[in-house]
Amino acid sequence: MLISELETPAVIVDLNVMERNLSRMAEYCRQHQLLLRPHTKSHKIPELAKRQIASGATGITVAKLGEAEVMLNAGITDILIAYPIVGEEKTTHLAKLAEQASISVALDSEEAARGINSAATRQGARIGVLIEMNVGFGRCGLGNENDLLTLAQTITTLPGLEFRGLMFFPGHFGVGPEQRATLRMQVNGFLERSLEIFERAGLPLSIVSGGSTPTAYESGLFHGVNEVRPGMYIFNDRNTVAIDAASLEDCALSVVVTVVSTAVSGRAIVDGGSKTFSYDRYQAGDGRGYGLVKEDTAVEVERFSEEHGHLNVERSERRYRVGDRLSIIPNHVCTTVNMHDEIYGVRGDQVETVWRVEARGKVR
Amino acid sequence: MLISELETPAVIVDLNVMERNLSRMAEYCRQHQLLLRPHTKSHKIPELAKRQIASGATGITVAKLGEAEVMLNAGITDILIAYPIVGEEKTTHLAKLAEQASISVALDSEEAARGINSAATRQGARIGVLIEMNVGFGRCGLGNENDLLTLAQTITTLPGLEFRGLMFFPGHFGVGPEQRATLRMQVNGFLERSLEIFERAGLPLSIVSGGSTPTAYESGLFHGVNEVRPGMYIFNDRNTVAIDAASLEDCALSVVVTVVSTAVSGRAIVDGGSKTFSYDRYQAGDGRGYGLVKEDTAVEVERFSEEHGHLNVERSERRYRVGDRLSIIPNHVCTTVNMHDEIYGVRGDQVETVWRVEARGKVR
Numbered sequence: 001m002l003i004s005e006l007e008t009p010a011v012i013v014d015l016n017v018m019e020r021n022l023s024r025m026a027e028y029c030r031q032h033q034l035l036l037r038p039h040t041k042s043h044k045i046p047e048l049a050k051r052q053i054a055s056g057a058t059g060i061t062v063a064k065l066g067e068a069e070v071m072l073n074a075g076i077t078d079i080l081i082a083y084p085i086v087g088e089e090k091t092t093h094l095a096k097l098a099e100q101a102s103i104s105v106a107l108d109s110e111e112a113a114r115g116i117n118s119a120a121t122r123q124g125a126r127i128g129v130l131i132e133m134n135v136g137f138g139r140c141g142l143g144n145e146n147d148l149l150t151l152a153q154t155i156t157t158l159p160g161l162e163f164r165g166l167m168f169f170p171g172h173f174g175v176g177p178e179q180r181a182t183l184r185m186q187v188n189g190f191l192e193r194s195l196e197i198f199e200r201a202g203l204p205l206s207i208v209s210g211g212s213t214p215t216a217y218e219s220g221l222f223h224g225v226n227e228v229r230p231g232m233y234i235f236n237d238r239n240t241v242a243i244d245a246a247s248l249e250d251c252a253l254s255v256v257v258t259v260v261s262t263a264v265s266g267r268a269i270v271d272g273g274s275k276t277f278s279y280d281r282y283q284a285g286d287g288r289g290y291g292l293v294k295e296d297t298a299v300e301v302e303r304f305s306e307e308h309g310h311l312n313v314e315r316s317e318r319r320y321r322v323g324d325r326l327s328i329i330p331n332h333v334c335t336t337v338n339m340h341d342e343i344y345g346v347r348g349d350q351v352e353t354v355w356r357v358e359a360r361g362k363v364r
Numbered sequence: 365m366l367i368s369e370l371e372t373p374a375v376i377v378d379l380n381v382m383e384r385n386l387s388r389m390a391e392y393c394r395q396h397q398l399l400l401r402p403h404t405k406s407h408k409i410p411e412l413a414k415r416q417i418a419s420g421a422t423g424i425t426v427a428k429l430g431e432a433e434v435m436l437n438a439g440i441t442d443i444l445i446a447y448p449i450v451g452e453e454k455t456t457h458l459a460k461l462a463e464q465a466s467i468s469v470a471l472d473s474e475e476a477a478r479g480i481n482s483a484a485t486r487q488g489a490r491i492g493v494l495i496e497m498n499v500g501f502g503r504c505g506l507g508n509e510n511d512l513l514t515l516a517q518t519i520t521t522l523p524g525l526e527f528r529g530l531m532f533f534p535g536h537f538g539v540g541p542e543q544r545a546t547l548r549m550q551v552n553g554f555l556e557r558s559l560e561i562f563e564r565a566g567l568p569l570s571i572v573s574g575g576s577t578p579t580a581y582e583s584g585l586f587h588g589v590n591e592v593r594p595g596m597y598i599f600n601d602r603n604t605v606a607i608d609a610a611s612l613e614d615c616a617l618s619v620v621v622t623v624v625s626t627a628v629s630g631r632a633i634v635d636g637g638s639k640t641f642s643y644d645r646y647q648a649g650d651g652r653g654y655g656l657v658k659e660d661t662a663v664e665v666e667r668f669s670e671e672h673g674h675l676n677v678e679r680s681e682r683r684y685r686v687g688d689r690l691s692i693i694p695n696h697v698c699t700t701v702n703m704h705d706e707i708y709g710v711r712g713d714q715v716e717t718v719w720r721v722e723a724r725g726k727v728r
Contacts, residue, residue: 007728009451041670063671082625082672086635086687089371108627111686130628138624139672140633170667253488260448261504263472263496269504271450275702279643305407305535307427307447308503322475323450334670338639339702341725361725363706364371 001351003344008258008325009272011336011343015352017252018234018345024215025233026056032220037061037080037213039231042334044359045343046074048234059102061229065093066362068103074358077101079253080130080209082229084112084140090364091119095160104128106167108141113155120160129155129280130167130209133194135187137171145194165207166194167229174243174283185219191223214245217340237333238292242284244262253343254294254327255336259308259320268311268320272328273304278335291328301328366713369709372622372689373636375700375707379716381616382598382709389597390420390578396584401425401444403576403595404414406698408723409707410438412598423466426594428456430726432467441465444494444573446531446593447477448504454728455483457523458491468492470531472506477519493519494531494573497558499551501535505643509558516567529571530558535673537578538607538647548585555587578609580673601697602656606648617707618658618691619700621673632675636692637668642699655692665692 001011013066029036038052039061049060049071058291059078061200062068064339077100084107085094094116094218097103105127107113112235113129120127131151134141140150155163170187173180191208198205210225211218213232219225235253236246255277264312282289290309291301301309337343338360345353367376381691385495394402403425404417412433413424423442426432432443441464449458458480461467469491471477477493484491495515498505508510513532519527533549537544555572562569574589575582577596583589599617600610619641621634646653654673655665662680673692677684694700701707702724709717 007451083635085622086622087371108625109686112624115687132625134628138628138631138676139669140627143629144598144625199439227558240408258450259449260476261472261496263504263506264498264502265507267502271447274642274644276701277644280637280638280698281643305503306702310503322448322473323479335643339725340669340727342727361703363374363704 003256003346003349003351004325006256006344006351008256009080009276010256011340012254012256012327012346013235013343014252015345017250021233021236021250021252022052022055025230028217029228030056033327034219034225035227037209037227038234039063039229040067040071040359041215042231042234043337044070044357045355046071046076046358047355049076050074052234061231062359064362065090065097065364066176067359068097070359070362072097072101080104080106080229082106083359084108085116086112088115088119091115092123093364095119095123095125096135098125098127099123102128104130104164106130106132108132108151109152110154111241113151113158113161117158118126119185126160126162128162128164130165130207131155133166133168135170135190136183137169139169139171141168145190146199147196148194149201149203152198153201157202163203165205165209167207170210170215171210171212172231174239177244178260183206184218188223191225195224203290214243217245233332233335238331239283242282251329253289253333253336254329256325256327259324260320262320262322264270266314268299268313270309270311271307273308275306276331276336276339277304277309277328278332278339280332280335282331291330294327296326315322367620367687367710367713367715370620370708370715372620372625373640374620375704376618376620376691376710377599377707378616378709379682379709381614381658385600385614385616386416386419386599389594392581393592394420398583398589399591401573401591401593401597403427403446403593404431404723405520407701408434409723410435410440410722411719413436413440413646414438415599420460425595426723426727429461429728430456431723432461433725434572434723436465438462444468444470444593446470448472449480450476452483454481455479456487457728458669459483459487459489462489462491463487466492468494470494470496472496472504472515474515474518477515477522478523479520490524492526492528492561494571495519495527497530497532498522499534499553500547501533503535505532509554509561512558513561513565513567516562517565520567523626527567529569529573531571531573533576534574534579535576536680538603541608555589559588577604578607593632596611596697599697602693602695603644603647606646611627615693617697617700618693620689620691623686623688623690626684626686630676630678632663632677634673634675634690635671635702637670637672639670640700640703641673642696642703643668646695657695658691658693660690
């Protein structure tokens with residue numbers, strides 16, 4: 001089947017670009033002796049997780065229990081759930097998964113640790129734990145080394161848990177190179193103090209897990225980090241390019257859309273909106289635009305309705321007609337893929353494969 | 365089952381509030397002799413579409429062919445697809461649906477009309493057409509009465525199509541009452557000119573379809589409008605309240621979430637983010653916030669990660685703990701429901717029913 005025969009909106013992935021992205025990250029990790037544990041929330045497709053493992057990943061990262069379950073059923077047996085699992089139903093489910101595979105979770109509170117321990121103990125399972133550090137993003141994570149050590153010491157007393165180390169998410173690194181160097185210095189200070197206090201306490205850290213896609217290729221510069229968890233690098237997107245973590249040529253994923261209306265002057269309306277792309281903002285510059293039209297960079301993806309993409313074509317030399325097809329690189333691939341039950345792998349103008357986004361839409 | 369036993373994040377609908385919303389809209393339409401054709405994109409659930417029909421709706425509106433198909437299979441036989449159907453696969457599919465039910469589409473171009481006519485003719489089907497007017501929102505629609513008439517006259521020459529009238533979407537009415545009166549005057553001017561030119565040409569308009577939720581309760585003030593297509597009114601949301609189209613007590617839908625981290629001072633992190641709520645902005649005031657925490661209005665839903673809601677709790681007097689449950693009214697119900705495979709109908713503290721969001725995730 002040809003790409004031009006796909007009904008729109010259709011999410012397509014250029015396999016050549018994707019394969020290059022996978023190799024490059026694997027190679028960087030090999031060179032810097034980093035364990036690679038890709039975050040599969042970006043694709044939610046077991047077959048792609050397996051390709052990541054085949055290209056050198058040690059295991060995978062997921063965001064939810066439901067994702068872990070799908071990946072485990074597909075035969076993946078080393079999974080980090082980078083999310084605090086809270087609540088009895090969830091922890092019970094977690095403990096059951098831990099009977100079948102090596103499962104770790106990230107958390108930052110005694111409440112979460114004790115909840116998971118109870119379930120694990122009941123089930124006779126053992127669950128790995130990374131404690132999350134807040135390195136400046138201000139979402140989850142403890143902000144100083146003493147709190148990290150105190151929680152780790154509590155965890156070592158809980159029989160259902162195995163303390164494995166530390167984890168952080170540098171979600172605030174989407175800034176210019178100079179500012180990044182300053183931020184990295186701050187993170188390194190925190191890392192050094194933490195590693196030191198754990199060493200003095202005689203508590204070994206087998207894992208110090210850092211970097212997502214934005215910092216992945218500078219992971220070698222973070223003190224003590226021996227594992228990375230990039231997700232978006234498999235596809236990349238407009239925001240990844242905006243923060244210099246990829247170039248446009250590294251963007252493997254786009255959404256093919258069709259122009260359905262040109263009745264309003266200066267506008268072309270396409271058949272993909274917020275229910276196709278989600279509605280993530282552009283993280284750089286003036287924050288404008290919800291995607292990049294590959295065939296015509298003079299076009300701005302100005303806003304989304306649910307099923308309409310509003311293209312501003314005022315600065316374009318092209319005359320748009322109902323029925324024209326365009327491909328748009330989204331601001332954020334993870335939330336875009338999550339809107340679809342199926343996406344397509346393509347090579348040249350041929351559709352080579354269809355993947356089910358099997359782990360999307362999971363409640364837990 | 366109790367609401368408190370649902371695993372989070374869970375989308376719940378207060379049935380008492382929903383039923384009141386349905387009755388009130390049906391009653392308004394009866395009083396003003398308006399046909400009610402609810403837009404089911406807001407829920408995508410056949411059972412709710414049937415309840416809308418049972419409470420007085422004449423038929424339904426959908427945004428996509430896939431939604432039409434789901435609703436048709438559930439026994440609903442009068443469907444407006446308020447979207448230009450473009451492309452051969454889609455028009456063929458449309459013509460097949462039109463063999464089984466009364467199907468209309470909205471469009472604004474000769475290209476779209478001819479494409480649909482070809483498929484209908486091949487299939488021996490007849491498809492109703494509303495021509496879309498651009499009344500100021502600037503998305504789809506023709507902007508003057510002469511263009512409307514020209515397109516209508518072309519449509520009357522196409523044997524597979526049946527010209528039924530005009531349609532508009534006043535998506536720009538989310539403003540204060542004074543500005544709304546001015547906007548309404550402009551729309552009424554365009555409506556008057558259009559009705560007049562069609563009458564002079566001897567082309568009857570059986571349908572003039574207006575109003576969505578924001579303007580529904582002023583539909584009686586639009587010249588010549590005899591049908592409305594509100595969608596959100598069944599649930600309402602933070603944006604509907606912001607533009608005075610509903611009160612907080614009319615918000616039937618919320619998302620139950622659990623606090624998973626309080627490690628960062630002034631923050632409580634909950635287990636619902638952009639993959640639970642989507643990422644629609646607040647349309648009023650300073651545009652801040654991604655939802656309203658029902659139990660504590662001092663809290664701001666400051667941002668979303670994919671699976672994290674970042675609550676700013678600095679101004680709250682409550683002390684948040686891991687495991688606490690909260691319910692959040694989303695900015696936009698339509699895109700929130702679309703993220704979920706199932707949602708719950710509740711009454712008091714009891715879960716009364718589970719609905720499958722059957723028409724979500726449709727490609728076409």
